[in-house]
Amino acid sequence: MEVVVKKPKKGSLEYTLEVTFAPQGIEQKIQKKLVELSKKVKIAGFRPGKVPLHVIQEKYADETKWDIVQEEVQEAYRQALIQENLTPAATGTFEKMDYDNLEKLSFTAVVETMPNIEELKLEKLKLERYIPLINDEEVDEQVKKYQNYNRKWESKIVGSPAEESDQVIIDFEGRLEDGSTFDGNSATDFPVVLGDKQMLPEFEQALYGTAEGEQKNVSFTFPKGYGEKTLSEKNATFTITVKAVNKALLPELDDPEFLKNLGVTEGGVEQLKSLARMECSLQLEQTLNSFNNKLVQDVLLDSQKFIVPTSHIEEEKKILTDEAEKQHQQSSSGKISPLSKEELVNIDKQAYNRCKISLIYQQISKQYEIKPDTKAIANHLQQLCQQYFNGDFKAFEQSPQLPQVRRELEQRNVIEQIHNTVYEHAKVKEIQKHKGELEALSKKIFS
Incomplete structure (x- = not known):
């Protein structure tokens, strides 16, 4: 097999291979495939498997020749890549295929190859790595979260307004501008902790300053891209009834039950803060x-x-x-x-x-x-x-x-x-x- 290689232009990985080769036994391969076809194809006027070979040759000779030539060219192309030590990045394209003379076939293939990447010298690289810096304020904030997870609730004096961190127990019912209802439009004895941002801002803001027994209406537009797509940018009005307002009772840091709930069995408050610092680091991980x-x-x-x-x-x-x-x-x-x-x-x-x-x-x-x-x-x-x-x-x-x-x-x-x-x-x-x-x-x- 003779292979002439035209190397890529600057900035390219595209090689051109001009290949000439003498296929071995190609006539016999064509003949063998025609014989196999004679046993499979169905032609009107002949019983299955009994079609004369000369009829098959007249009908399928050119197609069979092309198929076998394609197989030979693909194998020659594969061998040429190995011979020239080229690794294709994608399937090559074939041009100028000459198969008039079956004793000597030739073709031109254009193929983009994989780049030659030199061995990396990682020890020469200079690199930064970020590591967590946890300050005392962040630790205190995490400890506060622990306290909130373990908070208990106590009723506020009747008439006391709801403030940040209070729990408001409400009934609510919402309707769209046309008066229709929707999934999740109502609930009873629903707890909302002010500041926890569990509700839409307009809904939660309406609860600030409310007191037990109060009823009020709040209207707003659902934001674009709201979780329930059918409500996106729709106007709605909610009727809210406040049934109770509770204030949070946070556990003391050295409360044994509180520490036990967090898995702190020894070390007291200092161990609690170490746990909080570790949690802050994990959250940043x-x-x-x-x-x-x-x-x-x-x-x-x-x-x-x-x-x-x-x-x-x-x-x-x-x-x-x-x-x-x-x-x-x-x-x-x-x-x-x-x-x-x-x-x-x-x-x-x-x-x-x-x-x-x-x-x-x-x-x-x-x-x-x-x-x-x-x-x-x-x-x-x-x-x-x-x-x-x-x-x-x-x-x-x-x-x-x-x-x-x-x-x-x-x-x-x-x-x-x-x-x-x-x-x-x-x-x-x-x-x-x-x-x-x-x-x-x-x-x-x-x-």
Whole structure:
């Protein structure tokens, strides 16, 4: 087999292969397939399996010849890629196929290849890692939450107005502007704690200053995008009857029953505050992981220089564009509106970065022999089974979503290991961040 390789232009991964080869026994392969066809095809005037070969040849010779030539060309193409040590990024396209002379076939194939990524020197990377900084105010706020979880209620003096943190027991009934009712429009003996934001702001605000026995009406418009879509931007009026107003009785920090409920058996208030500090750190963990993952990705993307296959980018762009168009359609009540220029530019950038980081991850996985942690994945699957199938593993295994869930868990597990490997080998500077800083950064980076 003779292969002439035309290398890509600068900034491209597209190779052109001009291949000439002499197929072995191609005439016999064509003849064999025609004989097989004679036993299968049905032609009017002949019994099944009894069609004369010359009739088959007249009817199917060209088609059969093309099929066999295609098979030979595909195999020659595969062998040419191996011979030239090329890994295709996508299916190649074939041009100038010459098969008039079956003893010597030729074709031209254009193929985009995978980039050659050099071994990563992770120890040369400089990387930041955010760690939680919990101040005393945040600890005190968490302790206050513990107290609220364990609060008891005491009736206020009749006539006393409802204030922040009070519990108001109400009956209510709501109707839309046209007088119609809706799901969840009424309730009796319904408790509302002022300040807990469990109701829409206009509804809760109307309860401030009310007293036992009072009745009042409140009108407002359900917000756009309200959970129950049929109520979105609809006007409604609620009639509210206040049946009781209670004030909260918070347990003292050193209350033995309170500490026991939280699992604090020794150490008293100091241990309680240590528990609160740990809880604050755990609450920040997911946010910190998101930031640290992005820090790793950004450093890897900036440090590695190679060409990303255009075919991969285009495929990813299509996925992102479809997702964005669906979101547009959902937010505009089914109306289809074109994506803005800014959105399209952002999609281009996202697609490029996703494809590039995926190739970098593959290289790190290969370099450090990273594979899915089967034990960790099994534990996670067991938790999901318990959570959604009440521990019925047989039903869980038969779930059609299980293969996809398993693949996603494996992917996340490998990425987690990759990031840990990068932090393990890179030069890392740890930076403490408190909750407020992270919230501000989150709005700036992830919104």
